[in-house]
Amino acid sequence: MQNSSNATTLPMDAADGMVNEDRRGFVKKLGVTALALGVVGAVVECGRFLKPNVLYEPSRVFKVGEVNQFPFGSRTVIEGKAVEIVREKDGVYAISLVCTHLGCLLKPVLNDQEIGYSCPCHGSNFSPKGDVLGGPAPRALPWYDVYMDNTGNLVVDASKENQKRTKLVV
């Protein structure tokens, strides 16, 4: 381009003095867009693929036994379910035994006025009602919904939290 003479211009320019850059730019944008869509699609697909649609996990709703298995004043740990059934004069409730800090299994503390549950991992303590007394736990222990089915068995629904902490009167 340093030579100002027209004799050295390319034949392409010589024809009508223009190369259709618009079309080239359009094709380039189209290609980049298609590539980006493909990459984003592949990432989304991979992410979605890794999220299982069916979980072969134990049901969060489970029977714990007939009510007379839980005498007044008793605290019964349901093995393998991380739930404790507490029967009091005025009703029954189910409390989670999973520490709200990092998910360790809590140890029920018996014969203690203040501490009801203690975590072996990082030392959180909870009151018998599940409120945090100390340690790193950020939240109180959730109570779960409890109801009685038509066969007279108590059923715990661990997928539903009993926000109001109501007891089942039986």
Added chain:
Amino acid sequence: MSESAYSLQESIKQLPGNIKESVFRREGGTPEQEQAAAIFGNVFLHLHPARVHINSLRLSYTYGLGLISFFLFLLLTASGVLLMFYYTPATQLAYRNMKDLEYVVSFGIVLRNVHRWSAHAMVAFVFLHMCRVFYTGSYKAPREFNWIIGVCLLLLTLFLSFTGYLLPWDQLAFWAITVGSNIAAYTPWIGDSVRFLMLGGNEVGQMALLRFYVLHVALLPLVAVVLLAVHFWRIRKDGGLSRPQNS
């Protein structure tokens, strides 16, 4: 006919020579040439370049920490592949397989311990290597990019340790991963999704074991190999190992 004609007898005679030549890629020379070529032509002797500055070779400068980390990685790969012959990533079998490796399989306990101690050592040596790079200022220009690659390799080492921790499927493994995945769940906004994707469910079970296994034996090592290649390549592109100035 003429000498150029194909002769089966001649071909068979030349065969051993041809094989040797194709492996070593050279014809005979003087003893000195042979010795030099043996070094130049050997990839395993070329993790370092053929020509290295004398200050880079001072043991007290690098202590060979990077190379030690790399050789531990190789040792872990070798022992890990062997362990895979006896291990099934299933909740009913994993713990028994691990116990079989300890008490039933010949030399199984040796391999398991080699794998275990090398893994601990690799974390330690990668960390020490990082300290060396930091204290010698080797992360400075033009080596910033390689420092970042190194940080990624440290994280990969830790992820490999974490995923390997679950595989024995004992109480320690179960609770360590329960706690670890709940730590991940504290990530703002996406925490619960991260935990769910990591475990492939809501609790540490079969899906979690399988996912950790695949990450541990396939995905993470592959990424590590690629990053190691970039890491070593960048050392040369950045002008070789950092070294003290000539005094």
